Amino acid sequence: MSTESHDSSLEVLLTSTPRVLDTLAVALREGPLRQSVTRGLVENVVGAEVSRIYPPLAAAFSAGCPTGVLADMCEAFARVLKSKALQRDSTDLVLSGPDVPGVHVVDTATVARSLFREARSDVIVCSYVIFLDEEFFAELAQRHDSDLTLRVRLIVDVTHGRHDETEPMALAANRFRQRFIEMCWVGERVPELYHDPRGFSEKPETRGVMHAKVIIIDEAAALVTSANFTAAAQRRNIEAGVLFRDRHQVKRLRTYFEGLIARREVLVIS
Incomplete structure (x- = not known):
């Protein structure tokens, strides 16, 4: 199933940090979130940010978006944030x-x-x-x-x-x-x-x-x-x-x- 319909809700991930997004990507690709996206598992990965990150992540997963694709998106968002930070610093x-x-x-x-x-x-x-x-x-x-x-x-x-x-x-x-x-x-x-x-x-x-x-x-x-x-x-x-x-x-x-x-x-x- 196409993930385009979930892009707008997943953009809330851009309010996080590159470190959290990179950690989340690893968990989705090869860690505890590889097969199931539950609130408890997400909280174990992102801590206090669970209330913002879990809803769009769970919605995309429930709609059929593979966790590997979600991991790719987290990594892409992390790159965007890193690039913006670099531009600010430069x-x-x-x-x-x-x-x-x-x-x-x-x-x-x-x-x-x-x-x-x-x-x-x-x-x-x-x-x-x-x-x-x-x-x-x-x-x-x-x-x-x-x-x-x-x-x-x-x-x-x-x-x-x-x-x-x-x-x-x-x-x-x-x-x-x-x-x-x-x-x-x-x-x-x-x-x-x-x-x-x-x-x-x-x-x-x-x-x-x-x-x-x-x-x-x-x-x-x-x-x-x-x-x-x-x-x-x-x-x-x-x-x-x-x-x-x-x-x-x-x-x-x-x-x-x-x-x-x-x-x-x-x-x-x-």
């Missing part, structure tokens, strides 16, 4: 600004530099504005010189640096590159620089800008923040962001920006 708020009692506040620059130190092979930095002193990128620039396998890519907007709206894209992009090298980057080996060309479109309806503020480290961590890469935003402004280490989500984010590069949605600044 996500943290990055709040910058005035102190508030009971809330941890740290300047975004400190978090960014710690991420740069973690990087093993790849760093992607995206920002609408980048205007920082050499200190911010200093350690990353030194590593970029000493480790030729380390790849650093920056995706930025250059329209805000135009002298006027008629200035050609190439001039504005080159000015950004020169200013970045002179004021922000101490290394000899310059990172790969890209910009969103849509801001230079002659048609207002097609104009757009690179407005995301993101740091992606390998496929290990990513910071998505409201803070531009300027001294004020990184050290003084009230800013909010999320640092996460869920590899699946980090990979999705990295794949998106690498896709923009591959499809030439953002162009090289050379």
